[in-house]
Amino acid sequence: MINIPSTLRISFRALRVNKMRSALTMLGIIIGVGAVIAMLAVGTGASKRIAEQISSMGSNLLIILPGATTAGGVRMGAGTQPTLTMADAEAIQRECPAVQDVAPVLNGVAQVIYGHQNWSTGVVGTTPSMLTVRDWPLAAGRPFTEQDIKSATKVCLLGQTVVDNLFGDMDPIGQFIRIKNLPFTVIGVLVPKGQSAQGQDQDDTIYVPVTTAQKKLFGTSFPGMVRIIMVKAKSTENLAPAEKQMNELLRQRHHIGQKQENDFTVRNLTQIMQTAEQSTKVMTLLLGAIASVSLLVGGIGIMNIMLVSVTERTREIGIRMAIGAKTWDIRLQFIIEALTLSLIGGIAGIILGISGSKIISALAGWSTIISPFSILLAFGFSGIVGIFFGFYPAYKASLLDPIDALRYE
Amino acid sequence: MPIIEAKDVTKVYRLGDIDVHALIGVSLTIDRGEFVAIMGPSGSGKSTFMNILGCLDKPSDGEYLLEDIDIGNLDRDKLAAIRNKKIGFVFQGFNLLPRTSAIENVELPLLYDGIPARERREKALEALNKVGLEGRGDHHPNQLSGGQQQRVAIARALVNNAPIILADEPTGNLDTKTSAEIMQLFVKLNTESSITIILVTHENDIAAYSKRIIRFLDGRIISDEKVGRS
Numbered sequence: 001m002i003n004i005p006s007t008l009r010i011s012f013r014a015l016r017v018n019k020m021r022s023a024l025t026m027l028g029i030i031i032g033v034g035a036v037i038a039m040l041a042v043g044t045g046a047s048k049r050i051a052e053q054i055s056s057m058g059s060n061l062l063i064i065l066p067g068a069t070t071a072g073g074v075r076m077g078a079g080t081q082p083t084l085t086m087a088d089a090e091a092i093q094r095e096c097p098a099v100q101d102v103a104p105v106l107n108g109v110a111q112v113i114y115g116h117q118n119w120s121t122g123v124v125g126t127t128p129s130m131l132t133v134r135d136w137p138l139a140a141g142r143p144f145t146e147q148d149i150k151s152a153t154k155v156c157l158l159g160q161t162v163v164d165n166l167f168g169d170m171d172p173i174g175q176f177i178r179i180k181n182l183p184f185t186v187i188g189v190l191v192p193k194g195q196s197a198q199g200q201d202q203d204d205t206i207y208v209p210v211t212t213a214q215k216k217l218f219g220t221s222f223p224g225m226v227r228i229i230m231v232k233a234k235s236t237e238n239l240a241p242a243e244k245q246m247n248e249l250l251r252q253r254h255h256i257g258q259k260q261e262n263d264f265t266v267r268n269l270t271q272i273m274q275t276a277e278q279s280t281k282v283m284t285l286l287l288g289a290i291a292s293v294s295l296l297v298g299g300i301g302i303m304n305i306m307l308v309s310v311t312e313r314t315r316e317i318g319i320r321m322a323i324g325a326k327t328w329d330i331r332l333q334f335i336i337e338a339l340t341l342s343l344i345g346g347i348a349g350i351i352l353g354i355s356g357s358k359i360i361s362a363l364a365g366w367s368t369i370i371s372p373f374s375i376l377l378a379f380g381f382s383g384i385v386g387i388f389f390g391f392y393p394a395y396k397a398s399l400l401d402p403i404d405a406l407r408y409e
Numbered sequence: 410m411p412i413i414e415a416k417d418v419t420k421v422y423r424l425g426d427i428d429v430h431a432l433i434g435v436s437l438t439i440d441r442g443e444f445v446a447i448m449g450p451s452g453s454g455k456s457t458f459m460n461i462l463g464c465l466d467k468p469s470d471g472e473y474l475l476e477d478i479d480i481g482n483l484d485r486d487k488l489a490a491i492r493n494k495k496i497g498f499v500f501q502g503f504n505l506l507p508r509t510s511a512i513e514n515v516e517l518p519l520l521y522d523g524i525p526a527r528e529r530r531e532k533a534l535e536a537l538n539k540v541g542l543e544g545r546g547d548h549h550p551n552q553l554s555g556g557q558q559q560r561v562a563i564a565r566a567l568v569n570n571a572p573i574i575l576a577d578e579p580t581g582n583l584d585t586k587t588s589a590e591i592m593q594l595f596v597k598l599n600t601e602s603s604i605t606i607i608l609v610t611h612e613n614d615i616a617a618y619s620k621r622i623i624r625f626l627d628g629r630i631i632s633d634e635k636v637g638r639s
Contacts, residue, residue: 006520017508319504322465323565324493324521326486402465406504 004336007329011337014309025305026345028298029385033349033378034356035291040377041357041368043284048369050280054273056193056202058134060100060236062243063267064088064229064250083263086210086224088253089127092231095249098242100234103130104210104226108218112206113178114166121162123179123206125213125226133232141173141188144209152211156184159203160192180217184208239268288374292381298345299385306338306393317397318405331394338390339383346382350375411474412572412605413439413462418471420457420628431457433628434471441572442603444596446616449625456577458625459609463496463575464488476572493521497566497574497604501581503558505550511561512537512546518569536564540594556587563594573605574598580615592618 015022066083089104106125111118124130128144131137138157148155156179163172172186193202214220233242243266250264310317317330353375357368420432432454439445449455460466461473464480465488473480475495483491497518498504505514515533524532537546540560550558559579566574576595580588596618598604610616617636624632 006526013508315504316506319506320517320521321489322463322492322498322504323518324489324569326489326521329521403460406465406500 007333007336008340010333011340014313014337015340018309021305022341025301025341026348028301029295029342029345029382030298030349030352032291032295032298032385033346033382034352035294036288036378036381037350037353037370037374038356038360038368039287039291040284040374041353041370042360042366043280043287044369044371044374045361045367047277047280047284049367050273050277053196054270054277055135057196057269057273058136058230058232059270060233060239061133061269062231062233062239062246063269064092064231064246065265065267066227067263067265083254084226084229085222086226088250089226089229091249091253092229092246093129096242096245098233098238098245099231100238101129101132101232103127103133103230105130105228105230106210106213106218106220106226108213110180110206110217112162112166113181114172114175117166119162119165121159121204121206123208123213123217125208125210125217127210130207130230133230136193137191138188139191140171141186143188144207148209149211152209152215154182154184154212154216155187155209157188157190157207158186159190159205161201161204162206163189179206179208182216236270236274239270243268295378295381295385298382299342299389302338302341302386303389303393305341306334306390307396309337310334310393310397314400314405314408317400318402318408321400321402322406327398330398331391334394334397335387335390338393339386342382342386342390343379346379349382350379353378410441411438412441412443412476413437413607414472414474415458415461415468416472416474418458418461418468418473420454420461420466421469430628432461432468435628435630436471437623437630437633439605439607441605442599443621444599444606444608444619445621445623446608446610446619447623447625448610448613448616452627453625454628455609455625457628459575459577459607462607463498464491489521493518494569495571495573497563497569497571499559499562499566499574499576499579501578503550503555503562503582505558505561505565507550510547510549511542511553511564514550514561515546515564515568518565522569532568533564536568537561539567539598540564554587555583556590559583559587559591560594563591563598567598567604571604573607576606576608578609578611580610580612588615 064084086104089102092099093102103126107122109120110123111120127149128146131143141157143157144155156177158172166172166177167175172189175186176183177186178184190203196202208217210226214225231242231246233239246266247262251262254263256262320330354370357370360366361368415435415437418432418435422429422431435458447455447459457466461468464475467481475491478491480488480491506517512530512533515536516529519529519532534546537543540563542557542560542564545553545557550561553561580591583591592615595606595608599606608619616622619636621633621635623630
């Protein structure tokens, strides 16, 4: 018969007798558990931030830039040659099955005026599909229509930052603003998106119909020219096929020969970000694993102390055996002692880990996320460490010969 | 009616390359309610014999029956259960758990017998009363005199109603006056509760409290005589 409450009481008493020693032994586990929680919090925070940036960018996004990375042996930045047109965008939409939506972009910087307020911001000429491509819904108002594109109407959608700077608390819908001195009607406001992966304020923007931008705002060197084309693939699996289909289509449309280089570049931002997210996850695991090592070291500390304790208390073990303690009574007593050490250490470690993550957040400005899973993991792990490293000393104790143990001085 | 029957009990230890014959064919019967003193010089085998009687050790050869149970066939845990229920130990050095109150020391055998807490407490108090330690239950061993510590140990031996008490030089660490008090307590337990008491001692005046004296020498019983209690 094993009596858990009494065994617990015996364990607590034994740990109280050597307060300093128990506290120092626990310290190993406290630091281990604290480190696991803090490291996972930092890692999870970083992954979450990247995931947020991916979704704010628009999921499954591909960007086509004019110009190749090299042209005639001279390295050129992508986007240096104006080679993309509205017709390219329409062709991609029509002929690439892996593509869900296409939004051409012709942008520039312009001074915007409303009443006495004025603001310099990025003006983006695009089509209605931009909102789907970038997963960017409207907070109020209506999007452009195909009619707006066809007739190059002077309407615009405002980002939240522009609204804040020009209108303050006023409702901008239906108001007129002047972009490059031309009057535009505000028909909608975009929901706030926050910072991009590069730290730019994505809300500091105005959307106008692409045709309006071409004809009235940013005169182009040839008709129908756009600066970049944004493409949303049908799914993550469709990103690579979409890239391939667009490459083939554009090479054909731009009459590029077999050995010539592309005069455009397709960038898979989603993939880049996903790679970043993946590597952050690997880093999280790595940090967690390194922190786990300290938990393991803490466990060895427990085993060490328990072995000392068994030796010190040989006589006590002998007495207990003489008056009827069975093998498992003795084993459980020492396992529970080790478990008590590791679990109290685990709880203190959770507190340390949580406050540690908060301090890291405050000092380094990193976002940290403490998941319940990581707490459960660290606590469970410390329990397993207690049982695992407590077992050998307990096993050793239970094998003592009662006669020798009673004689032990 | 015999409570203890040893038939041709032999114990051989290996010490390095030498076999030490600690017991050579010891046969002995002890009846329920007897008060036996075991005497002999050190190395005579009396301690080995006591360890076997106490089920702390098993004979190498021969048979030991305790209440008709053959001890030689039992494993560690069964032996522990027998010690728990049938035998109360009283040691020369008291062997109480340090930093543990008297009453918790007395409760210990009940703990390993799976008795619930409240019943443990009641039985332990009763046992402490029996040995004359009313109201000392909360004292720790280091707050008690030698005589009182030995009384706690006796209470611990009594608490599970074991039919046998094995006392290994129980007065070895006590002065003459306290020794006499402890021995009178054993006599009282023997006569009033008819507990079988087996006592190991060096001293003749301690042995004189018993009703039968068995002398060991070189692993054998050399004399076994009934004595009248003076």
